[in-house]
Amino acid sequence: MQLSKCSIPLDISRGIIPVSVNIIGRRSKEIIEMALDTGATYTLISTNTLIDVGYNPIHTKKKIDISTANGIVLAPLIVIKSLRCWGREVKNIDVVCHDLPRESPVQGLLGLNFLKHIDLHLLFKKKLLEVS
Numbered sequence: 001m002q003l004s005k006c007s008i009p010l011d012i013s014r015g016i017i018p019v020s021v022n023i024i025g026r027r028s029k030e031i032i033e034m035a036l037d038t039g040a041t042y043t044l045i046s047t048n049t050l051i052d053v054g055y056n057p058i059h060t061k062k063k064i065d066i067s068t069a070n071g072i073v074l075a076p077l078i079v080i081k082s083l084r085c086w087g088r089e090v091k092n093i094d095v096v097c098h099d100l101p102r103e104s105p106v107q108g109l110l111g112l113n114f115l116k117h118i119d120l121h122l123l124f125k126k127k128l129l130e131v132s
Contacts, residue, residue: 005132006086010122017122017129019110024082025053032107036129040111042066043083044096049107055080057097066096073098083114086131090117 010017017036022029023045030053032045042064050057057076064077076097083090094113100106121130 005130008086008129008131010124010127010129012124014105016106018106019085021108021110022082022084023049023053023080024084025050025055025080027054029053033105034108034110035106036115037109037111038115040109041113042077042094042096043109043111043114044098044100045080045108046099047097048099050078050080050095050097053080055097060097064096066098068098069101085110085114086118088118088131090114 018033019036020031021034022031030049032049034043034045044066047057055078057078060076060078062077063074065072066075077094078097079092080095081091083093083095100108119132121132123130
């Protein structure tokens with residue numbers, strides 16, 4: 001089955017590329033706003049969001065070092081049931097559990113481990129984001 005191409009208006013006035021992402025958890029699902037981050041190896045989601053949808057990051061044995069503004073920190077890496085964005089779904093995806101600064105306008109970062117499953121085109125002059 002071939003998915004159709006979709007075009008989304010691109011607004012970079014906030015200094016980020018915001019995207020709505022549907023997180024499917026063990027207990028529930030939630031739509032959150034994340035920042036598209038092609039520099040992030042993993043998708044990152046805040047602790048409270050992951051707890052709300054049914055995960056307990058404290059109980060995970062797998063942890064990874066991540067680079068933050070405050071240096072290198074050790075953060076839980078958990079597998080979540082599904083992430084959906086732009087009509088595309090990635091199942092059983094690893095996400096880093098880490099809180100962004102309180103003043104952050106988003107609840108997470110949509111990283112390369114999601115983005116590698118789609119073709120994404122940023123057309124800045126046309127102010128469009130195209131997914132195919």
